[in-house]
Amino acid sequence: MTKVIIFDFDGTLADTIDILLNITNRLSVEFGFKSATKDELAQLSNLTSWQILRYSGISLFKFPLLIRKLKAELHSEMPNIELFAGIKEVLLELKNLGFQLGIITSNSQENVLALLEINGLQNTFSFIYSGSTFGKHKVINKWLKKEHINPEEVVYVGDEIRDIDAARKTGIKVISVSWGFNSQEVLAAHNPDFLIERPQELLDIMSNLGRL
Template sequence: MTIKVIIFDFDGTIADTLNAIVSITNRLAAQFGHKPISQEELVQIKNLSSRQIIKQSGISIFKFPLLVGKVKAELNSEIQTIKPFLGIKEALIEVKSEVDRVGMLSSNSKENIVAFLEMNGLQDLFDFIYTGATLFGKSKVIKELLKQEKFKPEESVYVGDETRDIEAARRSRTKAIAVSWGFNSKEVLAAQNPDFLVHQPSELVEVIKSLQQAVISK
């Protein structure tokens, strides 16, 4: 079946927000009772799954949603410093010509995403933006999104940079494309068996074109 919609994660997939988020999280360490993350520890954390990271952080499960909300709020004041990954704009332009709709699904705030897209000339490349997904609740939102947009799971692809993105795609029965330029390392992403693992934005275009051509050749 033809791929009709591609849904992108935001942080670590489109926007290079990692350093800003780590900086903000470290500033909030005393308030939320977790240890600041050093650059050496960050390298190690990249090799952990999303669930392992939360467990290792030592942050109370009750405080975690509050921390995430605070990080999103503080990121708003730094959004003008955030840049898209090199080559992602060109890839988005090509991908958009291959499918009916291109969208965004993120646990970041819509305000942050819209501001980022406008500052970087990307606002016309997305047909819809869904936000507010909980840390491990993306699959539910993907299902609701597809129902609202009237797309079938087998017509859909979700693109993300973390193990939880692969998990969300699998649970919602969409194809999962994992990108290795974001938060999780290519090794830990590969261990989660995404449908595709890409290492540069141009490969996204190749994957989508190959999926479309596979359908045509049947």
């Protein structure tokens, strides 16, 4: 029976894609990689994170500093970022149903807390962990060990291929959402346990998983 729902943040709860694109393009000159238009972003949504890195020409040595700067610049934009339509109501209903909710993200905890507070959701999540862009599975495994949680009691909700990969590496179920970064087609090709198009679908899935 599923008891815990872990959410990704960017592209799953928060609609940060356009703002992240603008910030990334501003930093492209400083870090020496290709900027991207919205049309190119649509093409990139069919690629894995590693394929995107190769396409853009971002240096792996500069990548950690780029991510730190990206998170720092994003912080000032938090008042301009919105949750995806319907997600707040679904989160509150899942909490009312008795599920423990958490967030594991490659964004900063500071940014996540800022947006949750703006939306009155600061008491909705039991935990928020921030990890590296390609190390979510390590954060999940560390949390599972610390809390002595059976992976079969957990489901991860995310919008990217790397979320599917992280769930697979940790033995937890994964629900992919089609409203974020990676396209519905490429997510389906990576065989998540569930693939949804609307936040409200989470309620039906979790009601069933919670009864198993």
